[in-house]
Amino acid sequence: MIVLLSKEILAVATEPEIILFRNRTRELAIKIGMGLVNQTKLITAASELARNMIRYGGGGTVTLEVISAPKTTGVRLTFRDEGPGIADLSLAMRDGFSTGKSLGLGLPGAKRLANEFSIQSEVGKGTTVTITRWKNG
Amino acid sequence: MERIPVLKMGQFLLVTIQVDLYDRLALGLEDDLINMVSRTDARGVLIDISAVNIVDSFMGRILGNIAAMSRVLDAETVVVGMQPAVAITLVELGLTLPGVHTALNVEKGMALLRTKIGSVSTGEETPHDRIVE
Ligand SMILES: Nc1ncnc2c1ncn2[C@@H]1O[C@H](COP(=O)(O)OP(=O)(O)OP(=O)(O)O)[C@@H](O)[C@H]1O
Ligand SMILES: [Mg+2]
Numbered sequence: 001m002i003v004l005l006s007k008e009i010l011a012v013a014t015e016p017e018i019i020l021f022r023n024r025t026r027e028l029a030i031k032i033g034m035g036l037v038n039q040t041k042l043i044t045a046a047s048e049l050a051r052n053m054i055r056y057g058g059g060g061t062v063t064l065e066v067i068s069a070p071k072t073t074g075v076r077l078t079f080r081d082e083g084p085g086i087a088d089l090s091l092a093m094r095d096g097f098s099t100g101k102s103l104g105l106g107l108p109g110a111k112r113l114a115n116e117f118s119i120q121s122e123v124g125k126g127t128t129v130t131i132t133r134w135k136n137g
Numbered sequence: 138m139e140r141i142p143v144l145k146m147g148q149f150l151l152v153t154i155q156v157d158l159y160d161r162l163a164l165g166l167e168d169d170l171i172n173m174v175s176r177t178d179a180r181g182v183l184i185d186i187s188a189v190n191i192v193d194s195f196m197g198r199i200l201g202n203i204a205a206m207s208r209v210l211d212a213e214t215v216v217v218g219m220q221p222a223v224a225i226t227l228v229e230l231g232l233t234l235p236g237v238h239t240a241l242n243v244e245k246g247m248a249l250l251r252t253k254i255g256s257v258s259t260g261e262e263t264p265h266d267r268i269v270e
Contacts, residue, residue, distance in 0.1 A: 051195060073229060
């Protein structure tokens with residue numbers, strides 16, 4: 001069973017807001033005693049998803065939650081935007097696929113860096129991505 | 138406008154990144170470096186990221202751009218001081234930095250640059266070189 005220990009919502013639509021959001025994520029990770037490598041993975045994934053939200057989704061919100069499972073604690077982040085959505089999710093999840101002439105690493109990389117990853121998107125409605133990184137694991 | 142200082146050290150340029158990069162700051166740094174490389178005929182660029190605790194694809198692209206532009210002007214780029222947690226994360230993210238050499242610290246980075254530009258070598262390449270290539 002997963003218990004919600006804390007929850008807050010941040011608006012992320014500009015670059016300075018990405019930095020604020022990253023710093024807040026780090027504070028939460030440190031608070032639950034997450035090790036440096038896992039912290040770095042979590043924040044790097046968070047940074048990729050926040051950038052996507054700004055670049056392709058026109059900005060949005062991130063919900064930051066501290067959650068506890070029977071044997072561990074973790075940070076769960078949910079990125080929500082009401083942008084154009086993604087027409088072909090399996091294509092977007094592929095390494096190297098980018099409509100922005102970029103590296104195409106953000107989505108597949110964030111999936112590798114998180115313990116849990118889910119994405120929902122509807123064309124014309126928006127995109128929601130959720131990642132969880134556990135303190136140990 | 139906020140800028141990242143670029144220091145001239147002999148035939149090399151040294152940049153120490155100590156703040157989170159955002160778009161305009163990064164673009165300013167690219168411009169400054171390229172101008173300085175061509176103005177001073179620098180043969181190498183050292184970028185110290187020991188104070189940087191996350192490198193995402195945005196930052197990776199900037200490092201790659203600097204290396205590619207420097208190479209056109211006949212200068213090599215070495216990124217020094219990458220934190221171990223950052224290096225581990227980069228591998229999992231899948232980010233490679235083509236054309237960017239890495240070294241443990243500024244001293245080793247300078248030694249590596251000297252061997253790269255073919256002047257008298259004062260140090261050997263560390264196993265750290267090319268870790269993220
Ligand atoms: N929030 C979003 N809204 C709409 N489209 C998105 C969103 N996030 C990602 N995409 C689409 O998915 C593609 C892949 O995203 P991904 O982050 O993997 O690569 P990228 O952003 O193009 O490049 P990189 O992250 O390496 O700079 C994007 O090019 C874009 O077309
Ligand atoms: Mg991206």
